[in-house]
Amino acid sequence: MSSVNLIPRDVRLRQAQHRRLWRWGSLAMVGLLVLGASGGYDFARRATAEGLGATTDGVQMQVARAQTELRTITADLMSARNRLEHATALRTKRAWSGIIALIAESMPETCWLTSIATDPEKPRSILKGRKKIVSKRDRKKAPEVVVIDAPRRLKIVGYAERVSGPNEFVDRLNETGVFHLVELERSQREPILDGSYYRFTLYCEW
Secondary structure, three states: OOOOOOOOHHHHHHHHHHHHHHHHHHHHHHHHHHHHHHHHHHHHHHHHHHHHHHHHHHHHHHHHHHHHHHHHHHHHHHHHHHHHHHHHHHHHHOOHHHHHHHHHHHOOOOEEEEEEEEEOOOOEEEEEOOOOOOOHHHHHHOOOEEEEEOOOEEEEEEEEOOOOHHHHHHHHHHHHOOOOEEEEEEEEEEEEOOEEEEEEEEEEEO
């Protein structure tokens, strides 16, 4: 049985053109959607990368600040440790030249000293008697035990132009940590040469 298409030829051609246009339009729409999705993904990726870059820069700045602060704290700690070791050495070894230099560095510019002496000024020897009784012969052979009374503090005498000078001197000496106690015994105004100044006496104990 043969089939006959009764639709006119020009109508069939228009229908075929419409179908082709619809296919091409659908393909073009799909292509545009794909391109749009790809462009949106690239844009989102760039935005994310920029955000991560800004975050990384902020973190790096914070790390740099923390490293600077750490170096400063380390330097301060080393300086404090050195001062402590220096103070301990002066306190235990009685390095007199170092102690005198420390006193000179701590003295305010408006003060000057007239004397620095140990207290007691001269060491006193104390004979310790032996507890057990020995014979005269053994007594001659046995050495005598002598204990030296070492100085326990320094006596510093000087003058200051201002009434606050001696107290400032005491505060600076206490801050060194070398002495167990630094105290001002007296401060009194006295006439000297062409003016009057404050004569002070202070003691540094260890």
